[in-house]
Amino acid sequence: SPVLLPRPSLSLHPSQGVSLGDTVTLCCHMPRMAAWVELHQDGLLRSYKDMDKHQVVAEFSLVCVKLEDAMKYWCQYRVLEPLWVSEKSVPIELVVTDHPYSPPNISISHEQIVEVGTNVTIQCCSQGYGGIIFLHKDGHSAPLHHRDPRGGGTASFTLFGVTPADSGTYRCSYHPKASLFVSSPLGDSVTLEVTPTPAPPGAELVSRGNLVVAVVRGCAAAVIFGLGVFFVIDARSLYGALWGSVGLYGALWGAMGF
Numbered sequence: 001s002p003v004l005l006p007r008p009s010l011s012l013h014p015s016q017g018v019s020l021g022d023t024v025t026l027c028c029h030m031p032r033m034a035a036w037v038e039l040h041q042d043g044l045l046r047s048y049k050d051m052d053k054h055q056v057v058a059e060f061s062l063v064c065v066k067l068e069d070a071m072k073y074w075c076q077y078r079v080l081e082p083l084w085v086s087e088k089s090v091p092i093e094l095v096v097t098d099h100p101y102s103p104p105n106i107s108i109s110h111e112q113i114v115e116v117g118t119n120v121t122i123q124c125c126s127q128g129y130g131g132i133i134f135l136h137k138d139g140h141s142a143p144l145h146h147r148d149p150r151g152g153g154t155a156s157f158t159l160f161g162v163t164p165a166d167s168g169t170y171r172c173s174y175h176p177k178a179s180l181f182v183s184s185p186l187g188d189s190v191t192l193e194v195t196p197t198p199a200p201p202g203a204e205l206v207s208r209g210n211l212v213v214a215v216v217r218g219c220a221a222a223v224i225f226g227l228g229v230f231f232v233i234d235a236r237s238l239y240g241a242l243w244g245s246v247g248l249y250g251a252l253w254g255a256m257g258f
């Protein structure tokens with residue numbers, strides 16, 4: 001079997017938000033110098049380059065991106081002496097934004113400011129184009145989540161038990177069912193602000209206070225119980241006094257709130 005050289009890595013510039021007509025560059029980064037680098041598009045050789053000595057990055061530019069360019073790409077390199085080929089890079093997807101697709105609608109379940117631990121749901125609707133719906137957060141290069149609502153056209157993204165790190169601006173996009181590497185534009189945004197739950201003032205004092213009340217009640221109950229038993233033993237020959245002590249015992253017990 002042929003010797004396979006270590007795989008190169010392929011990157012895309014810009015990595016997101018490529019629109020029809022834009023220029024994108026695919027860069028194949030090699031772990032060593034190579035004689036020849038190939039760019040494959042969905043299994044077909046799309047382009048190749050003779051490499052100068054000392055170059056370990058090959059750049060392939062796609063000028064004026066078309067919908068047909070929205071596909072999977074990978075690269076591979078070859079050396080001459082001996083005549084060896086590398087493994088394929090991990091494939092990357094070129095997603096192209098097609099502006100005629102309507103941006104998705106977005107809604108959020110809670111008011112803008114929520115407390116830590118709340119479950120917040122963001123819903124996005126792909127306007128009848130079906131396909132896969134993506135949730136993006138401003139400042140993150142890759143989408144946070146995606147869902148395939150299977151014909152429903154609406155995806156719910158629940159952020160369980162939010163923390164202040166979930167604060168930010170969220171938007172959606174979708175890849176229409178008809179062409180999965182084509183993206184709608186990003187839609188309107190919703191903003192989420194998570195505040196740390198304010199500790200109720202004096203919460204600790206209140207609970208200590210409750211503890212003190214419980215201890216006092218417990219001691220008082222023991223004293224009253226002892227008193228009652230003493231009374232019963234002392235006056236057991238007197239039937240009326242017995243009932244009197246029971247009545248006193250009950251009254252005191254009731255007054256303590258038990």
Ligand SMILES: *[C@@H]1O[C@H](CO)[C@@H](O)[C@H](O)[C@H]1NC(C)=O
Nearest residue numbers: 117118119120158159160161
């Ligand atoms: C959040 O959702 C989880 C899972 O459904 C549930 O167990 C939890 O009670 C919810 N929390 C709140 C604050 O609603």
